[in-house]
Amino acid sequence: MSYKIKSRIWIEHDDKVLLGEGRISLLKAIEETGSLSKAAKSINLSYKKAWHLIDSINKAAKNPVTINSIGGKGGGGSELTDYGKSLISAFDTINKNCWEFLDDQLVNFQDL
Amino acid sequence: MSYKIKSRIWIEHDDKVLLGEGRISLLKAIEETGSLSKAAKSINLSYKKAWHLIDSINKAAKNPVTINSIGGKGGGGSELTDYGKSLISAFDTINKNCWEFLDDQLVNFQDL
DNA sequence: TATCGTTATGTTTTTCAAAATATAGCGATA
DNA sequence: TATCGCTATATTTTGAAAAACATAACGATA
Numbered sequence: 001m002s003y004k005i006k007s008r009i010w011i012e013h014d015d016k017v018l019l020g021e022g023r024i025s026l027l028k029a030i031e032e033t034g035s036l037s038k039a040a041k042s043i044n045l046s047y048k049k050a051w052h053l054i055d056s057i058n059k060a061a062k063n064p065v066t067i068n069s070i071g072g073k074g075g076g077g078s079e080l081t082d083y084g085k086s087l088i089s090a091f092d093t094i095n096k097n098c099w100e101f102l103d104d105q106l107v108n109f110q111d112l
Numbered sequence: 113m114s115y116k117i118k119s120r121i122w123i124e125h126d127d128k129v130l131l132g133e134g135r136i137s138l139l140k141a142i143e144e145t146g147s148l149s150k151a152a153k154s155i156n157l158s159y160k161k162a163w164h165l166i167d168s169i170n171k172a173a174k175n176p177v178t179i180n181s182i183g184g185k186g187g188g189g190s191e192l193t194d195y196g197k198s199l200i201s202a203f204d205t206i207n208k209n210c211w212e213f214l215d216d217q218l219v220n221f222q223d224l
Numbered sequence: 225t226a227t228c229g230t231t232a233t234g235t236t237t238t239t240c241a242a243a244a245t246a247t248a249g250c251g252a253t254a
Numbered sequence: 255t256a257t258c259g260c261t262a263t264a265t266t267t268t269g270a271a272a273a274a275c276a277t278a279a280c281g282a283t284a
Contacts, residue, residue: 004124005206009214011221012116037260046243051262062224068261071251075259083224090220094117101213102121108202109123112174112195149230158273163232180231183281187229 003109005102009095016060019091026053027080027088030066036078054078061087115221117214121207128172131203138165139192139200142178148190166190173199 010020017023029039040050057065065084070076080088122132129135141151152162169177177196182188192200 002126003130004127005121006124007119007121007210009117009119012118014114015116018115035260047261048244048263049242055262069251070249070261071258072260073252075252076250076261077259078261086224090224093220094214094217097217098119098210098214102206102210105206105209108205112198112202147230159231160233160274161272167232181281182231182279183228184230185282187282188231188280189229190231 003106005106007098007102009098011091013060013062016056018057018060019087021095023053023057024088024091026050027057027065027084030054030078031080031085031088034077034079035074036066036068039078115218117218119210119214121210123203125172125174128168130169130172131199133207135165135169136200136203138162139169139177139196142166142190143192143197143200146189146191148178148180151190 008021011018025043026039026045029042030036033039033042036050036054037047039045040047045053054066054068061083063083064081065087066078066080068076068078120133123130137155138151138157141154142148145151145154148162148166149159151157152159157165166178166180173195175195176193177199178190178192180188180190
């Protein structure tokens with residue numbers, strides 16, 4: 001069967017976008033690099049865009065998702081909270097389940 | 113639970129985009145109006161964009177999805193083939209199933 | 225054979241989002 | 255107290271997508 005099904009999912013909280021695929025990969029990059037600027041660079045995002053994303057995430061989330069520090073050793077940095085890590089994990093679970101579900105749904109296109 | 117989950121799905125055939133939500137609503141509008149230009153107007157699309165969409169759909173599909181006629185009674189028109197109608201129906205089924213599935217998946221966000 | 229409302233397409237203009245650039249402020253530490 | 259690399263934010267520039275505009279072609283039919 002040469003059909004493919006693709007999807008994009010995102011989660012809103014109080015009608016504000018909380019998480020989507022782009023936001024998730026930014027959070028993962030922060031976890032790996034320990035800094036927002038390095039994270040942005042690593043996934044080819046301008047620092048500014050990355051900053052707005054994190055700002056938007058932290059405003060939509062019930063609890064802080066990152067802790068950002070300005071100045072100090074190394075100039076500062078950014079790291080995920082445990083809460084942030086649990087959000088990533090919940091999103092990844094849903095996304096993966098969704099892919100599997102949709103692949104099954106392609107039977108609706110058999111013979112078409 | 114004040115979380116909402118949203119999705120966008122689309123179907124590709126031979127790595128070309130065949131159907132997505134925008135394309136589906138254009139096809140439905142053609143079914144209702146009998147003409148591409150009227151359909152475009154009814155869903156606030158420029159004729160040109162609508163034409164490119166239909167062109168792209170018909171190039172990606174195994175069989176023609178619309179029959180377009182130029183000139184003649186009323187200047188011409190556009191109508192769905194039976195094949196086109198069956199594609200719409202298959203897409204709608206998958207999309208609806210997906211929404212239900214994702215709503216269930218929100219349990220992953222309980223307590224978060 | 226002139227008319228009409230379409231499809232089909234090219235060209236130009238506008239708009240908006242993204243990227244680039246600039247710069248202020250911060251705090252550990254040497 | 256000077257330095258450093260980072261966060262935070264404003265301003266300008268660029269580019270790509272969308273909209274707007276223009277026009278050719280078509281075929282039933284009056």
